[in-house]
Amino acid sequence: MSTGLSRVPAQARRNLVAIEMRTKKGWSQRRLAKEFQDIGARLELPVSRDISAVVKQISRVERGTTETPDAMYLRLWCEAFQVDASELFGHLDAPVLSADGRATYAVISHKFIPAYLGRESTQKVRDQATPATEQWVDCWQAGLPHPAGSASVYVWPFGVGVVHLVEELELPSLGELAAWRAQSYPVARSWADRQLQALTGTYVETEYVLSTYWLSRAKWTGVQLDTAVRLLAMPSMLLDRNQSSDTVETVCAAEQVERQLLRDNNVERADLLPFGTRGVSIAYASWSGVAYHPVSSRRSLDMTELVSCELLTQAIWCYTYEIQRQVEAGRDPVVPAEYSWRFLRAIRSRLTAPRPLESGQHNSMRDAVLLTSQLSPKLDAAIDALRESEAGG
Template sequence: MIAVDRWTGEEATLLRSVMRASVRDFASRLGISPRTVSNWQRNKTGICRPQMAQILDTALHQCTSAEQEAFNLRLAAMRGATTPASTEPTARPAPCTVVSHKFLPVYLGECAAPLYAAGVPSEPGPGGLDQRILPADHHSAQSSEVHIYACGVAVLHLEEHQHLQSLTDLALWRYRTYRKEPDWAGKWMAHLLDRHADGMHQPPQSLVPQYVLSAYELRTHTWSSAGLDTALQLLATPSVLVNRQNPANVVPLGPGVEEAKFRDGWTHPEAVTFDGGVSRGVVGWSGVSYHPQADERALTMSQIVALELDVQALWAVSSHILHTIEAGHDPVMPTAYSWRFLRSAYFRLTTARPTETAQHRVMREAILATSELPDRLRAAQEALRDSNP
């Protein structure tokens, strides 16, 4: 195992990321103040005191072998890419090219059956869910399609390419289009049901997705190491760049906000970082950002998209079950998609495979930790087992 001869805020923050722990959870596990953990995030060059270094050594020793492997891999990459702070220019906002992936899940229940029958077969994703694909017709997306899952969910996937002068521009575009996409998705799903279902089943009360999740591929940019890290953080949590008090008129927070974020090396305390070989990524509650580099070890954006599709499908299923319980009703699912189906999906998503690379495992665990899907799946599984033993 790579030795940490001198713990700084950077190594401590890396350990928290590998352990997939929030600021409070990490502080609790180490028996320290959350403020100390936040200070590490803000001051990555600060050297930890000997007593704190011993606590971090113990925490690393108690990690699982997979967590230790991920820590070693990312620490080695970090040390190899680090340049003296005095020689690296101050990062600033700059033009870049971003490929946006939007995911809009809709629970259809039995209405999904005729759409699934009409779709083109597709390989199951990491969750092992049977799915088929139907085309969509989005007015501005380079690619738009509907993934129909046999478990009764449709996930609309939009790929859009954006050439930007700043990340604030992307944040504005994101929130302004978010107001329009759910309505478009609902109309497109109604169109597909009219075309393929032929009145076979009563559609759900609402075909409008409850939310939109994004994944961003940072394709071209001019930032060096520190600037790239900040850019990925801002891509994963763009709300810090805009004022959303009036959803109908989202505006920039003010002049100089993005520049200050780059200058200070801003990071979100709840975001989780992951590496894909020589590439870098960040996962937040509202999305994923990733900068792939041409290397045989690197993850591909398609692997992230495949995981997000399954995660959003299972989130929609579990949400339907839990909302049914909240409404005072017993959830009922087809026999093939009982609590055992949720248990199987949970196992596939949370268990490492022998052929899975360390980079893919770190990415998968980061996305699952921030989405909180495993906890939701367990709750839905228990609810189904209680109602339909």
């Protein structure tokens, strides 16, 4: 006879998903227990005839004292609500694809690494590049060699270069991605510095990396899929602030937090903005990054649209940051005349004003990326500073 028990968490947390699914049907725990018995009879499973014993197992799951039921009760829960086990319990151990028996998901990681190079250095890169296609503002692109992915550098004549590094990952948990992300950032910046120095012949030190994740194959369903995409937009939520990112203990701790957040479906942050379309995509932007999952690949945004948006956003962010640094150093900002405040005013319009044939999805994406990057106030401040400087203020 099945006991219904499997893993018991150290600190019980209510399974809000299971409770919500039951109450949405208007069922009591006793009514669900009767459903379990009927399913058991139909599938020839050894479900207890003592309905109070079955109610007890349901109660333990809902209270969280049983984190994941055993195989028979797991099947009963899934059959009763016609959902995948991960949607109800969020466990990371479903035997699907990986060598160790854990389900995996596939994600394309886009790293954007900007650097203010100056006009002379960007001209040197431009001499080795070709005009980039499908970009919002004219720029040039040159390929870069990378041992684990594909990479390019994009340069704009106002003095900014953005390295774009693309890596395809297949991982069993978001916690593992969070640890990989934290560990890979300094490595990626150091590599980008060397590539830019080789192209320009001058010293380059990049300051930050911004990531966008394109979830091409999910392992979650329902509300847990939405929660997973939220976490992809800000993976650092899974990591302790002062913990090393390259240890087994770090990944295990991150996966524990992941289990709790996926189970509770309670991932919020003030800067987290949705821009997906129901039935088409699930998408979120935050200060930390952007995540996108095409639910319907034929109706969703194309990945190049998101990449083009981020490339120009990061290029202008870097340019306005250079102006900000000059202002904060107590100097009147100095930029090439053709890329002064009138140029930035035109860029602000290009970034913020909808195009006549722009789709609603594209509009929502652009608004979310701009708002969470806080680029608009930086543009306004840079325009004001350049106008004052030009006027002799």
